[in-house]
Amino acid sequence: MDPLSGAGPRRARGRLGAAAPGARAAAAPWARFSAWLECVCVVTFDLELGQALELVYPSDFRLTDKEKSSICYLSFPDSHSGCLGDTQFSFRIRQCGRQKSPWHAEDWHYNSGAPVSLQREPAHYFGYVYFxxxxxxxxxxxxxxxxxxxxxxxxxxxxxxxLLSLIAxxxxxxxxxxxxxxxxxxxxWPAPVPGQTLNLPVMGVVLQLLPFALQVHVPSRVDRPEHSPPKQCSHENLLPAPVVLTSVHELDLFRCFQPVLTHVQTLWELMLLGEPLVVxxxxxxxxxxxxxxxISCLQPLKFCCDYRPYFTIHDSEFKxxxxxxxxxxxxxxxxTNPFFIKTLQHWPHILRVGEPKMSGDLPKQVKLKKPSRLKTLDTKPGLYTTYSAHLHRDKxxxxxxxxxxxKKRPWDTxxxxLRRHLLELTQSFIIPLEHYMASLMPLQKSITPWKTPPQIRPFRQDDFLRSLEHAGPQLTCILKGDWLxxxxxxFKSPHFDGWYRQRHKEMAQKLEALHLxxxxxxxxxETWMKDKSEVEVVDLVxxxxxxxxxxxxxxxxxxxxxLQRAQLHIETVIGSLPKDLQAVLCPP
Structure with missing residues (x-):
């Protein structure tokens, strides 16, 4: 494998119940599959074992016993849910007990162009369930x-x-x-490339129909925040027209938040501050x-805390x-299990929601309640917290x-x-931080070829807070309140630490790039090399x-x-050295 190209063979994967073929081609089987999915699992109910893993596909994908157990328990609704018929939901688990998934070249290419909130998870699996x-x-x-x-x-x-609604x-x-x-x-399928609109054929073989496809736009970090749905792109042999998904990741936010609309800004603040919350x-x-x-409330800011869309008492992290x-x-x-009300009473924020109810022609809103009211398993819907929002509600x-x-306005409208409001709120909060962070970057004129590049100045919280008087969120947001x-x-939350580390890393890379x-x-x-020792010249190479x-x-x-000019510089410098050093730096 060329160490600079990042390209290398992926492991071969076998089909159902079969070993991987002995002869392996340069492009390993299932390499494209793993650009989208790690594996597909089938979980069934066994009278003796309870939930049991019936099938993992491809068959040689290795899950630890703890991961298998988590997938089994999280793939079935809790007995309190009483779900009959078909239902879909999601979960998220840690990879555990073994080396993390290989960090392949396509991961880097995808992550470098994807929004930070949509990058591949290096240490967690998402599970998408059709039960x-x-x-x-x-x-x-x-x-x-x-x-x-x-x-x-x-x-x-x-x-x-x-995809599950089609194949399950x-x-x-x-x-x-x-x-x-x-x-x-x-x-x-082609690999997911940020910024591209892709046709993803599915079910044509199974249904024995003309080719059928989902058409999706893979978000890019340079997309406008409100990227319009993809136009149907031409595809010579693709009939009938593909089903266009307006987003690969966005939920129907208004439908989700209907019962908590009066508390959306409070919930946004809790998410921003990384507060522990039970739903x-x-x-x-x-x-x-x-x-x-x-979690999506904070976009485009990356959610840097842990989150579990569905969690059960059987989870290995329950204790x-x-x-x-x-x-x-x-x-x-x-x-979903009311038992969590008892076990998590010490948590500072609990949001209990029920089946959607209407008050006349409007959704019934959950009430703000103190945690002391959270005593019985039949507790009514509400947001149980002592937290007081810093910002005034946008009435x-x-x-x-x-x-x-x-007026029966369309739900997508x-x-x-709602999404635009949350996006503008997050951007109004982050923009002053971005501006202050940019001011810590050394001036480009201070970067000279033959000296170590200057350092990024430290982030001083007090200096930043003083800057808000003239460059604060009031410039872009009409909401009043205690922004300071x-x-x-x-500053005390994991999200500040995550944001600062990411921005500092990007700025350090930019400094290195400007220096190069x-x-x-x-x-x-040649002039620079005249008065330099061989050690200094070799160090430059x-x-x-x-x-x-x-x-x-x-x-x-x-x-x-x-990069080409840098390579020429290297050749020039090596050519000026004695033959024995040239042999060391350029072995045959």
Whole structure:
């Protein structure tokens, strides 16, 4: 494998119940499949074992025993949910007990262009579940109970739910052969490339129809925040027209937040500050959607805390999250078992939601209540917290949304209004931080070819807070309130640490890139070498080579022409050295 190209063979993967073929081609089987999915699991109910893993596909994908156990328990609704028929929901688990998933070249290429909130998860799996429970007299227990689960490191909830709604009903009727055919089709999909609109064929082989496809736009970090739905792109042999998904990841935010509209800004603040929050819902579908909706409130800011869209008492981390010997961790938990009200009473914020109810022609809103009211398992819906919001509620937005509901405004329009409000709120909060951070970057004129580049100045919280008087969120947001107090609490949260580390890393890479470009554009390298020792010259060669490797690995934003000039500089410098050193630096 060329160490600079990042390209290398992926492991071969076998088909259902079969070993991987002995002869391996340069492009390993299932390499394209793993660009989208890690594996597909089938979980069934066994009278003796309970939930049991019936199938993992591809068959040689290795899950630890703990991961298998987590997938089994999280793929079925809790017994309190009583879900009959078909239901879909999501979960998220840690990778555990073994080396993390290989960090392949396509991961880097995807992550470098994707929004930070949509990058591949390096240490967690997402599980997208389609569960069916129907009466079946041929089964001892009287019910057919089975889940089809897509396991991925991509947070593409809309795409994978749409895919499941197509393949799961067919799979439950036709079983293994259907699943193998669908996975073979996914193995032909192009890799997800940020900024591209892709046609993803599916179910053509299974249904024996003309080719059918989902069409999706893969978000890019340079997209406008409100990217319009993709136009249908031409595809010569694609008939009928593909089904266009307006998003690979966005939920119907208004539908999720209907019962909590009056508290959306309070919930946004809790998410911004990384506060521990439990969402107790009547079903895993409602639980997972509410948690994912809450997480999406911070876009384009990356959610840096842990979150579990659906969590059960059987989870391996149950004790970790429920212990009373330490403060609750920074995690958002989605649960359905009322038992959690008792075990998590010490948590500072609990949101209990029920089945959607109307008050006249408007959704009934949950009330703000003190945690002391949270005593019995039959506790009513409400947001149980002592937290007082720093910002005043946007009453105009609430009024506009409720009026739109009365006038039967389309739901996607309502969602767009709510999402735009949350986006503008997050941007108003982050923009002053971005401006201050940019002021810490050394001036470009201070970067010279043959000196170590200057350091990024430290982030001083007091200096930043003083800057808000003239460059604060009031410039872009009409909301009044204690912005200073909100920033002070934000500085103590995991989200400030995550944001600062990411921005500092990007700025450091930019500095390295500017320094490399300055070296490449230097015309006097021979003059510089005249009074330098051999040690200093060799050190320059090694540092230049290191920077080249970083740049060619797409870790430094440097143009190709600059890289070529750097290579010429290296050759010039090596040519000036004695033959024995040349042999060391350029072995045959």
């Amino acid at each position: 069916r429970q129907v009466k079946d007299s041929s089964v001892k227990r009287g019910y057919f109970q089975k889940s089809l689960v897509l396991v991925s490191r991509l947070p593409f909830v809309r795409l994978f739910q749409a 009903p067919e799979y439950f009727d036709k079983l293994a052969p259907c699943l193998e055919a669908v996975c073979s089709e996914i193995d032909q 107790l819902a009547p079903s895993p579908a409602m639980s997972s959607e509410m948690v994912l909706a809450l 970790e999250f429920t212990t009373r010997t330490q403060a609750p961790p920074n995690v958002v938990l989605g649960v 105009a937005l609430l009024k506009r949304l409720l009026k739109g509901l009365q 309502q969602t767009a209004l 107090g909100l920033y002070r609490r934000f 470009e300055a070296i490449c554009e230097a015309q006097n390298i 090694l540092k230049l080579r290191e920077k080249l490797v970083q740049a060619q690995g797409h870790q430094l934003p440097v143009k190709e022409a600059a």
